[in-house]
Amino acid sequence: MTNFWDTELYLSSDKDQLFEQETWPKPFTFNEDVVRVFDDMVSRSVPLYKEVVACAVQWTKAYYQPGTKIIDVGCSTGTFLELLGRFLKTPATLVGIDNSEPMLAKAKEKLSGLEDTHHIELICESAGNSSFENSSIVVMNYTLQFLPVHQRQQVLNAVYEGLVPGGLLFLSEKLRSPYPQFQETMTRHYEAFKTRNGYATNEIERKKEALENVLIPLTQMQQVAMLHDSGFAAVDSLLKFHNFTSFIAIK
Ligand SMILES: Nc1ncnc2c1ncn2[C@@H]1O[C@H](C[S@+](CC[C@H]([NH3+])C(=O)[O-])CC(=O)[O-])[C@@H](O)[C@H]1O
Numbered sequence: 001m002t003n004f005w006d007t008e009l010y011l012s013s014d015k016d017q018l019f020e021q022e023t024w025p026k027p028f029t030f031n032e033d034v035v036r037v038f039d040d041m042v043s044r045s046v047p048l049y050k051e052v053v054a055c056a057v058q059w060t061k062a063y064y065q066p067g068t069k070i071i072d073v074g075c076s077t078g079t080f081l082e083l084l085g086r087f088l089k090t091p092a093t094l095v096g097i098d099n100s101e102p103m104l105a106k107a108k109e110k111l112s113g114l115e116d117t118h119h120i121e122l123i124c125e126s127a128g129n130s131s132f133e134n135s136s137i138v139v140m141n142y143t144l145q146f147l148p149v150h151q152r153q154q155v156l157n158a159v160y161e162g163l164v165p166g167g168l169l170f171l172s173e174k175l176r177s178p179y180p181q182f183q184e185t186m187t188r189h190y191e192a193f194k195t196r197n198g199y200a201t202n203e204i205e206r207k208k209e210a211l212e213n214v215l216i217p218l219t220q221m222q223q224v225a226m227l228h229d230s231g232f233a234a235v236d237s238l239l240k241f242h243n244f245t246s247f248i249a250i251k
Pocket residue numbers: 030042053073074075076077079080097098099100103125126127128140141142143146147
């Protein structure tokens with residue numbers, strides 16, 4: 001098998017040209033049009049996307065406890081679960097949760113090759129209603145940021161409650177700096193990253209408007225405080241590029 005760090009993610013979608021067209025999703029939502037281009041959109045819009053997914057796999061392999069569940073909240077098209085399923089040798093129960101039906105339809109297709117090895121469950125529900133019972137791994141990459149701010153603590157509380165002792169939460173979020181000057185510079189550098197990845201200025205501006213009040217970033221201090229308040233004692237950050245950060249938290 002290919003060396004882990006040389007392996008490619010299983011990405012399959014059309015090119016993201018949504019915000020170049022006459023109409024675009026405003027407010028932003030994960031509808032069929034977005035799902036059709038999602039893998040290209042996420043990999044060109046999230047800094048270090050491949051590295052984050054790969055790190056989530058490595059940490060999952062390090063903290064997985066046989067007989068428990070591995071849950072990906074906001075699993076989208078199943079990219080993390082697919083990479084994990086290929087590299088996790090012990091048969092496991094892999095659970096993908098997402099509230100977008102078209103995302104899960106895509107995930108089902110992507111994960112179909114792993115059904116002989118792993119037990120796969122795809123659940124269409126809002127993370128606010130999910131149970132995390134008997135899980136040793138909960139991955140939540142760029143999903144909490146889409147929940148209303150007042151619901152986030154309750155979801156993290158439920159994750160903490162559901163994890164078995166020694167269990168891991170791997171959380172990635174788009175954050176904002178509490179210092180306006182840093183926030184402004186970070187945004188500029190993030191937009192330059194999108195430009196380098198082929199997005200035109202009007203695409204960047206339109207998407208920014210569409211995401212207003214939909215993707216609500218917290219500061220790192222607010223996010224870490226929420227993790228501690230839900231019960232996690234050990235919380236650390238693992239990767240950060242501009243305003244995108246990944247955290248690990250152990251029960
Ligand atoms: N309340 C909710 N409940 C459940 N799912 C939700 C909710 N709100 C949004 N979603 C789902 O969360 C996912 C967010 S994308 C995650 C990327 C993935 N983790 C990846 O690593 O490829 C990140 C991004 O698009 O920036 C989408 O699939 C939504 O349908």
